[in-house]
Amino acid sequence: MDSVVETHGLTREFVRRGKGAKLLTRSALRAVDDLSITIAPGDSVGYIGANGAGKSTTIKMLVGILVPTSGTVRTCGLDPLKQRRELAARVGVVFGQRSQLWWDLPVRESFEILSAIHRLPPSRSRARTDELVDRLELGEFLATPVRQLSLGQRMRAEVAAALLHQPQLVILDEPTIGLDVLSKQRLREFLIGERRSHGTTLLLTTHDMGDIERLCDRVLVVDHGRVVHDGDLDGLARAAGAGRTLVVDLTGATPDLTGIPHTTHVSSEVDGARQRLGFDSESTTAAAVLAAVSERAEVRDLSIEEPDIEDVVRRIYRARR
Numbered sequence: 001m002d003s004v005v006e007t008h009g010l011t012r013e014f015v016r017r018g019k020g021a022k023l024l025t026r027s028a029l030r031a032v033d034d035l036s037i038t039i040a041p042g043d044s045v046g047y048i049g050a051n052g053a054g055k056s057t058t059i060k061m062l063v064g065i066l067v068p069t070s071g072t073v074r075t076c077g078l079d080p081l082k083q084r085r086e087l088a089a090r091v092g093v094v095f096g097q098r099s100q101l102w103w104d105l106p107v108r109e110s111f112e113i114l115s116a117i118h119r120l121p122p123s124r125s126r127a128r129t130d131e132l133v134d135r136l137e138l139g140e141f142l143a144t145p146v147r148q149l150s151l152g153q154r155m156r157a158e159v160a161a162a163l164l165h166q167p168q169l170v171i172l173d174e175p176t177i178g179l180d181v182l183s184k185q186r187l188r189e190f191l192i193g194e195r196r197s198h199g200t201t202l203l204l205t206t207h208d209m210g211d212i213e214r215l216c217d218r219v220l221v222v223d224h225g226r227v228v229h230d231g232d233l234d235g236l237a238r239a240a241g242a243g244r245t246l247v248v249d250l251t252g253a254t255p256d257l258t259g260i261p262h263t264t265h266v267s268s269e270v271d272g273a274r275q276r277l278g279f280d281s282e283s284t285t286a287a288a289v290l291a292a293v294s295e296r297a298e299v300r301d302l303s304i305e306e307p308d309i310e311d312v313v314r315r316i317y318r319a320r321r
């Protein structure tokens with residue numbers, strides 16, 4: 001099948017007006033610069049980069065909200081500007097900060113309106129709503145007006161709204177921002193299931209490494225509107241040289257756990273009762289590090305901190321400059 005997203009030399013400039021010594025000045029800012037990418041059906045792609053790197057501008061061009069300055073874009077085989085309505089039937093978009101639900105209406109009524117907008121036959125609308133209510137656990141607040149929902153509840157309802165018509169491509173802009181651990185987990189599990197059962201293609205921007213790790217097979221890193229890394233997650237970690245951190249809570253004061261193979265002692269708190277050990281997933285595993293720690297101290301609790309996405313992105317940028 002043809003690509004779900006295909007861009008060639010896609011570029012978008014914004015004119016910036018500033019104030020010089022005497023005159024008003026105008027300069028062009030290239031938010032997206034000569035972007036050529038292909039996304040195949042069923043792919044799950046993370047689109048990451050620093051603030052202002054050009055992610056939202058790209059997404060807006062993919063869905064026909066912004067006109068490119070030059071280059072071409074096809075989404076689901078369509079021209080997003082000329083075939084915006086056809087495209088709306090095939091794409092679902094979730095902008096973390098913006099709602100597509102009706103604030104004062106109960107969630108269920110928003111779904112009914114969206115079903116009508118997408119002209120879903122009543123039986124299909126019912127079956128799909130039931131499926132989403134079940135898989136996103138929306139049942140307890142279906143009758144609640146959107147403005148009364150918690151952030152986690154609202155995001156789940158937003159995702160359901162965007163996916164009601166079972167789009168071929170789902171674009172999510174910061175889908176888990178501000179959510180607690182449990183809500184993030186639910187949302188990610190849902191997206192994994194959706195992809196598995198319907199072959200949905202996912203494109204998401206995020207600042208959360210957990211989203212990338214759980215959801216994406218491929219990562220595009222963008223810097224000043226240009227793709228500077230395109231590959232799988234391991235490739236990203238390798239390119240960035242970033243490791244994970246094992247945090248151990250020990251039963252009492254413990255000397256620094258130095259000298260464990262393939263680890264770096266990062267920090268100790270409360271007289272060493274909590275310690276952080278950085279390790280490189282290429283050379284060792286969390287289990288091996290834990291086993292080595294357990295030989296020297298009694299472990300009460302543990303957690304693993306993923307590399308911070310900003311850190312990974314910064315390292316990739318630095319490596320290129």
Ligand SMILES: Nc1ncnc2c1ncn2[C@@H]1O[C@H](COP(=O)(O)OP(=O)(O)OP(=O)(O)O)[C@@H](O)[C@H]1O
Nearest residue numbers: 014015029031049050051052053054055056057058
């Ligand atoms: N309407 C606009 N007018 C002028 N400049 C704009 C406009 N929209 C975006 N920009 C500029 O284009 C650049 C890219 O912005 P964009 O919103 O695409 O970045 P982003 O990667 O999505 O950032 P973030 O992670 O902060 O959302 C930024 O420098 C931004 O200031």
